[in-house]
Amino acid sequence: MTIDYADIQGRVLPPQNFCVQSVCFRRIIDVASARQALAKLVGEITTAQNAIDDFLAADDDRRRELSLVNVGLTYAGMLALNSRMSGVSYEAFKEGLAARSRIIGSQRPGGHAEIDKWEVVDGNWPGAEERTAHLIVLVCGFDRAAVARKAFRVCRSLSGTTPVGFSSSVLPGEDRGAYLGESSAELREHFGFLDAISEPLKADKDGVDIIWHRRPQSDVAKLELGRFLVGLSGGRTEPLAGGVSSNSLAGIFRGGSFLVFLRLHQDVYRFHRFCTAASLWMSDEHGLFIPPLSIAEQLVGRTIDGRPLVPYNNSDINDFSFGGRSASFCPHSAHIRKANPRSPDRFSPRALTRRGMPYGPKSPSSFERPIQDYVERGMQFIALMTSIEEQFEATMRRINGVDQIHQKQNGKQALLKARIVDGLVGSNFEGTDDRYIVLRSRDKRKKKISVTVNPRTISPSCSGWCWPNAGGYFFLPTIAGFRQLISG
Numbered sequence: 001m002t003i004d005y006a007d008i009q010g011r012v013l014p015p016q017n018f019c020v021q022s023v024c025f026r027r028i029i030d031v032a033s034a035r036q037a038l039a040k041l042v043g044e045i046t047t048a049q050n051a052i053d054d055f056l057a058a059d060d061d062r063r064r065e066l067s068l069v070n071v072g073l074t075y076a077g078m079l080a081l082n083s084r085m086s087g088v089s090y091e092a093f094k095e096g097l098a099a100r101s102r103i104i105g106s107q108r109p110g111g112h113a114e115i116d117k118w119e120v121v122d123g124n125w126p127g128a129e130e131r132t133a134h135l136i137v138l139v140c141g142f143d144r145a146a147v148a149r150k151a152f153r154v155c156r157s158l159s160g161t162t163p164v165g166f167s168s169s170v171l172p173g174e175d176r177g178a179y180l181g182e183s184s185a186e187l188r189e190h191f192g193f194l195d196a197i198s199e200p201l202k203a204d205k206d207g208v209d210i211i212w213h214r215r216p217q218s219d220v221a222k223l224e225l226g227r228f229l230v231g232l233s234g235g236r237t238e239p240l241a242g243g244v245s246s247n248s249l250a251g252i253f254r255g256g257s258f259l260v261f262l263r264l265h266q267d268v269y270r271f272h273r274f275c276t277a278a279s280l281w282m283s284d285e286h287g288l289f290i291p292p293l294s295i296a297e298q299l300v301g302r303t304i305d306g307r308p309l310v311p312y313n314n315s316d317i318n319d320f321s322f323g324g325r326s327a328s329f330c331p332h333s334a335h336i337r338k339a340n341p342r343s344p345d346r347f348s349p350r351a352l353t354r355r356g357m358p359y360g361p362k363s364p365s366s367f368e369r370p371i372q373d374y375v376e377r378g379m380q381f382i383a384l385m386t387s388i389e390e391q392f393e394a395t396m397r398r399i400n401g402v403d404q405i406h407q408k409q410n411g412k413q414a415l416l417k418a419r420i421v422d423g424l425v426g427s428n429f430e431g432t433d434d435r436y437i438v439l440r441s442r443d444k445r446k447k448k449i450s451v452t453v454n455p456r457t458i459s460p461s462c463s464g465w466c467w468p469n470a471g472g473y474f475f476l477p478t479i480a481g482f483r484q485l486i487s488g
Contacts, residue, residue: 003225003232004255007478010051011070011138011355012228012257012384017196018068018140019187021177021357022151023261023380025120025133026161028080033160035081035486041157042482044069067141067150071482072259072474074122077134082485084249092388093258096123097471104393105400105426114467119165119175119263122472133164136261136474138355138382144178151176165470175263175470177357177380189358190266190377191296191424194306196354198318198340228353230256230386252485256477260392262381263470264425268363269372270462271296276367277459278439288441288449292367298439299423301334308336328448331438335424338399352391355382378466388473399426401435420452425466 005013028034046054046068054066075094079085092100098121115121121128135158139151152171155163163173179187179195189195226232231254275292282288282295293304302308306317309330313319321342322330330337340351360377385391396402399422423437439451455463477485 003229004478005052006047006049007480008048008229008255009070009257009476009478010046010048010055010068011140012353012476013048013051013225017187018357019142019179020140020144020147021355021380022137022139022147022171022174023177023382024137024139024151024155024171024174025164025166026135026137026155026158026173027132027164028077028134028160029162030160031080034158035160035488037157037159037161038071038081038482038486041069041071041154042479042486044154045071045479045482047479064141064143065146067139067147069150069154070138070140070476072136072138072476073485074134074136074472074474076123076132078252078475078485080134082252082488085252085485087249090388092393093473093475094123096121096125097260097262097473098125098128099123100393101468101471103402104396105402117469119470120261120472121470122474131165133472135161136259136472140355148176175359175380177359180358180362189379190268190360190363191271191300193296193300193302193304195358196356197302197306198336227351227386227391228257228384230254230258232386252477252481253475254478254481256475256481257384258386258388259474259476260381260383260385260388261470261472261474262468263359264379264381264466265376265469266378267465268365268377269370271465272365272367272370273462274455274459274465275299276370277462278455281453281458282439282441282451286441286449286451290439290441295439296367298331298334299437301330301336309334328440331423331440331450333420333423333426333437335399335422338422338426339395341398352383352385352395355384356380357382378469384476398422401426 051068055063055068073081074096075085075088075090076096078088088094098115098118101115115125116127118128118131120133121131122133125132137151137154137158139147139154141147141150148171151174155171155173163171166173166175169175180189186194187196272292275295278295279290279292282290290298297303297309308317308320310320310322311329322337323342332338357380358378359380361375363371363375363377364373365371383392401419401421419435420438421435426435436452436454439453441449441451
């Protein structure tokens with residue numbers, strides 16, 4: 001399969017350092033009208049070639065006025081537009097994120113009751129028709145006003161559809177994100193950490209150059225495009241249409257990408273309170289002083305400015321691994337270690353490319369003065385891939401400690417007695433006694449001390465600070481695939 005950059009949607013390749021992102025959700029209520037509206041909108045979708053020619057080549061003033069537009073669909077949305085989609089046998093995509101949340105361990109202790117509170121769901125979740133999305137519209141750029149104008153115009157043009165979720169937004173159905181740093185070179189999330197560090201940054205005609213930091217680095221590695229584009233080597237190559245011989249149906253998927261949207265609420269006040277409580281607990285229980293900020297950095301695996309807690313190449317903060325003696329520097333529950341184990345080599349075979357962004361205003365809370373303002377804020381997690389199960393769901397199972405395996409030094413495998421979860425985003429500890437994090441320090445003799453503890457032991461009232469409140473599985477077809485889909 002040859003790669004046509006003028007056919008691939010631009011949010012897949014190449015990536016850009018966007019500062020503002022509007023994510024809009026729609027449900028199809030009139031198929032005929034929706035088909036006509038989408039047929040017109042296809043011509044406005046930003047392709048990878050557009051991104052290369054316009055965004056990467058434009059000067060700063062021109063770039064601020066540009067906005068990228070991409071569109072994806074859930075399985076239910078694709079089926080509504082084209083009945084032949086009933087022949088697709090990809091169960092993960094058909095079932096949707098809400099139905100599979102228990103499999104990947106991402107539900108809060110309330111289980112199904114919590115998903116009943118999600119702003120947006122996919123699939124056929126019982127009693128959630130009004131919150132079920134068929135379309136996701138991504139509008140990205142560098143200027144808030146330009147992105148808002150484009151999102152409004154695009155959503156208004158989608159006749160035959162109605163907004164889903166976020167009814168209190170200025171534009172119903174829209175969840176708007178923006179990075180919190182002082183500039184586009186300093187992209188921070190709500191807990192204060194430098195974000196979007198390990199991101200694919202540059203695409204060329206021969207493949208994808210993976211630069212693991214937003215500043216120019218000499219260390220560049222190749223990842224196969226098959227991890228992001230269906231039908232290429234290195235990823236999912238089958239046409240996803242079991243039992244269907246129609247080449248046109250397979251063509252709808254070929255060259256496209258699956259997109260996962262997971263909206264994660266971040267309670268900054270509880271995060272700060274927990275880190276302060278953990279600092280005091282380590283001192284009282286183990287005689288070890290770890291400042292609250294250092295507790296937070298152990299939960300993430302990086303310093304607040306992005307440097308990993310393991311030894312790294314001074315010219316490239318992403319040139320490191322968790323192998324050998326360096327593993328002891330970073331807790332097993334650290335986010336960067338759970339999300340990307342980097343073993344046996346630097347690049348996980350389940351790597352996915354992220355396009356997330358924080359939403360909501362910056363919190364007034366701090367470690368020194370935790371403040372609870374009850375304002376909704378968090379992270380729009382967006383990832384692109386060719387295999388939902390092997391890339392996203394496998395990562396989430398690892399983050400949430402599902403099917404956890406510990407590799408012993410003698411090569412034998414055994415289940416861990418303690419379920420070690422991601423200390424940052426696997427932290428739904430309320431009402432649970434089987435999820436643990438690891439904290440590390442050195443005693444007076446400089447001996448390394450590792451403590452495995454359930455956060456509820458440290459602070460029962462502040463043991464959960466990040467949980468999902470909306471999400472879905474979508475597919476971003478190529479321009480040609482989109483036209484085949486809406487042709488019916």
